[in-house]
Amino acid sequence: MATNVALPSQRKHTCQVERKKELGKSMERLKTKVLEQLSLAKQASRQTALLSRSEKDKALSLIAEQLLADEAAILAANEQDLLRAQADGQPASYLDRLRLTPSRIRDLVDGLTQLVHLEDPVGQLLDHWTRPNGLIIEQIRVPLGVIGMVYEARPNVTIDAAAIALKTGNSIVLRGSYSAVQSNLALVASVRTALQKSDLPADAVQYLPYEEHASVDILCTANGLIDVIIPRGGAGLIQRVLQQSSVPVLETGVGNCHIFIDSNASYEMAEPIVLNAKTSRPAVCNAAETLLLHKDWALEHQRSLLEQLLFAGVELRACAQTRALHPGLADKLKEAAPEDWDTEYSTLIMAVRTVDSLQDALEHIQLHSTGHSEAIITEDSESAQRFLAVVDATAVYHNASTRFTDGGEFGFGAEIGISTQKLHARGPMGLPALTSYKYVVRGTGQIR
Structure with missing residues (x-):
């Protein structure tokens, strides 16, 4: 008398069907x-x-x-x-x-x-x-x-x-x-x-x-x-x-936040703002991720700020122009890759780019910003006003850290999040x- 014996392929199919049934029930x-x-x-x-x-x-x-x-x-x-x-x-x-x-x-x-x-x-x-x-x-x-x-x-x-x-x-x-x-x-x-x-x-x-x-x-x-x-x-x-x-x-929204230092920025103001924005709590969404340096800002100021960031434990990923301007730091400045301009690091890493003008900074931010928080450090009121008017973000800053984008700091009390959209709610x-x-x-x- 013949006995029906399931072939291996049939047994495999049966097991797959049973797993699908169990998954569906689950x-x-x-x-x-x-x-x-x-x-x-x-x-x-x-x-x-x-x-x-x-x-x-x-x-x-x-x-x-x-x-x-x-x-x-x-x-x-x-x-x-x-x-x-x-x-x-x-x-x-x-x-x-x-x-x-x-x-x-x-x-x-x-x-x-x-x-x-x-x-x-x-x-x-x-x-x-x-x-x-x-x-x-x-x-x-x-x-x-x-x-x-x-x-x-x-x-x-x-x-x-x-x-x-x-x-x-x-x-x-x-x-x-x-x-x-x-x-x-x-x-x-x-x-x-x-x-x-x-x-x-x-x-x-x-x-x-x-x-x-x-x-x-x-x-x-x-x-x-x-x-x-x-x-x-x-x-x-x-x-x-x-x-x-x-x-x-x-x-x-995620926070790919920028700080642009204009050609006439005060170093005494720029250093604490940048260090605060990057290092005070790097894992949060209002921490700065990219530093834009005007090429005409004093080289000694640029070098000193970069050294302070390195001393604070920040890994710097710099553009070719920045590395060329500071040969003494070249071995400490990692070469920036294209994806660095779009990355929310949420840790002690910062992208650095040298720009030729305010317009270059605005174009960079427009291309790479997530619309969270953006800052300019400048003593020029016209440049500040142009930056504040042109940049499309939930919060734009003149001479202050991006770390203030927060419900408590804005006087709202606790916040449920920071919205980067434009309908119903925006910002903290x-x-x-x-x-x-x-x-x-x-x-x-x-x-x-």
């Missing part, structure tokens, strides 16, 4: 879990939208207290993430973004305290007028609804984003990078514990702890449950969200950026 389970969390956030948003300022501020104060009470647990969770990142060979700049310390937790607490003292934008009357037919029309600021936040290895964003969302009457669904999952889960646990003690629903803050990148895709296509997506991180993350999302995106996004508006129309029986 994705369906993930989608179900994510959508359940989004539904809870949506329900909570209907409550948070109606809360008073005092109720929201009480919740923020309770979160601050809870973070301090849970500090040991939060730091222990963060240590797990750091050890895993170190084992994976992540660079020092990445570890710095990931690391939490007692000082950084207190910075988060201070940020919450500052947020409590800021005005609540929800309910503000933006404009009002009366039509000839007697209708009274008011434009009133309202919450966005449910915010989806996708971000990379910065646990501080978890608290900043949740706090700003709550202050503006929104719910928020957070999805940080899996490398920070233990830190983020510990922080969100503190937030939800505090919310349970307050008048705010704990479900107003959700965290997606799933390793699968598909959870981001589900979040970005959850029309009807999510009102806006905010990506915060590198260019790859932002582009992925922009390409995948069917939900409106509030785009935060504080409380008003997380609101929209509606029209309230009052009549006395008018019909059309």
